[in-house]
Amino acid sequence: xxxxxLSYFSPPHIEFGNEAIVNLASHITALGGKKPFIVSDTGVxxxxxxxxxxxxxxxxxxxxxxxxxxxxxxTDISVLQGVEVFQKEKCDVVIAxxxxxxxxxxxxxxxxxxxxxxxxxYYVDSDGANKIRDDMPPLICVPTTAGTGSEVSQGAIxxxxxxxxxxxxxxxxxxxxxxxxxxxxxxxxxxxxMPQALTAATGMDAITHGIEAYVATKHHPIxxxxxxxxxxxxxxxxxxxxxxxxxxxxxxEMLLGSCMAAFSFQxxxxxxxxIAHQLSTDAPxxxxxxxxxxxxxVMEFNLPHVIDKYADxxxxxxxxxxxxxxxxxxxxxxxxxxxxxxxxxxxxxxxDAGLEREKIPKLAVDSMLDHCHKFNPRKCTEEDMLRLLEVxx
Ligand SMILES: [Fe+2]
Numbered sequence: 001x002x003x004x005x006l007s008y009f010s011p012p013h014i015e016f017g018n019e020a021i022v023n024l025a026s027h028i029t030a031l032g033g034k035k036p037f038i039v040s041d042t043g044v045x046x047x048x049x050x051x052x053x054x055x056x057x058x059x060x061x062x063x064x065x066x067x068x069x070x071x072x073x074x075t076d077i078s079v080l081q082g083v084e085v086f087q088k089e090k091c092d093v094v095i096a097x098x099x100x101x102x103x104x105x106x107x108x109x110x111x112x113x114x115x116x117x118x119x120x121x122y123y124v125d126s127d128g129a130n131k132i133r134d135d136m137p138p139l140i141c142v143p144t145t146a147g148t149g150s151e152v153s154q155g156a157i158x159x160x161x162x163x164x165x166x167x168x169x170x171x172x173x174x175x176x177x178x179x180x181x182x183x184x185x186x187x188x189x190x191x192x193x194m195p196q197a198l199t200a201a202t203g204m205d206a207i208t209h210g211i212e213a214y215v216a217t218k219h220h221p222i223x224x225x226x227x228x229x230x231x232x233x234x235x236x237x238x239x240x241x242x243x244x245x246x247x248x249x250x251x252x253e254m255l256l257g258s259c260m261a262a263f264s265f266q267x268x269x270x271x272x273x274x275i276a277h278q279l280s281t282d283a284p285x286x287x288x289x290x291x292x293x294x295x296x297x298v299m300e301f302n303l304p305h306v307i308d309k310y311a312d313x314x315x316x317x318x319x320x321x322x323x324x325x326x327x328x329x330x331x332x333x334x335x336x337x338x339x340x341x342x343x344x345x346x347x348x349x350x351x352d353a354g355l356e357r358e359k360i361p362k363l364a365v366d367s368m369l370d371h372c373h374k375f376n377p378r379k380c381t382e383e384d385m386l387r388l389l390e391v392x393x
Contacts, residue, residue, distance in 0.1 A: 008266070015186065016252070019189050021052060021053055021056065050097060094109060095140045097144060107174070111179075125369070140183045146258040149262020188251040209265045211299070212269040213227045216265070218267045268375025272294045297391050298388060303330060317333065319336050357393060
């Protein structure tokens, strides 16, 4: 028995249901909110989702302010602008309506409402967890994609423009249990407008969360169980939502599956995420696409260390492993990821997705600065990162 004391976190209150958004005003009131601050982006606003979200507030005569300037891979600059609007509008509750970028930015905005800016001291690599208190405004997360799971995670990934740790902008994480939302409001009807490519990329992000969490080195049997169930739901539904995006039942399974996969990665992630975090700032590669491309290569790298666990992954993803040995089943899990990437029309490699070869050495250095690989089942060196980037090109 391990003598280390382990610390596990429960997810927030999760409200799941088609058109669950109609209850938004009552959730805000129950949290003591009188004027919510809605954080979103122009994509969500342009397809009409924001209108669907604010209608229940208008119906309840609840005043609100909106801030829709969150960009993909949100920067500390847009976080600070959001803080200014929140304060100027005298809001008291934060509502994040969007994908991972919006939810992560909303968490950082909420942090700086009660903590002295800038974000620098609060990043995980500045020992931020020990400086963050729980006296922040309540947060309700309304995901409009099924992938990041930020609505139930302790992390917020922000692009740091201060260049204090590297000579370029770099994605950094703020990780604290106080980042958890008060309510995760999961409404599958809000995800049916997701374009096909975004459906594929976010779905592969969720699958990557499940796989990396399941094999991550922290001892967390609860998270392992949740990760496998998440992979079962994601594996059974990702093709359905890609080919039939209005399938609201499958959308619901993906939304719950992505939420569960994110809950499970409190166990840790791995090398895929350490590299992918650099790719979305240094190359025009969306997070989920970067994960999808890297995942089979990192799985091959990890394979000798996690054969039994990858065999479990194959079963969870729905591969028939009846006639297979453990190592054949483990390899079949990697084949299934390749088959999924193919069916979901992912780019064939990082080069095809827009990465220039000359950026690889610096990316390898920065990947080592990212915290995720510390839980990878096979120890990674800078040489390994370099080789993984090269084989994924
Ligand atoms: Fe991710």
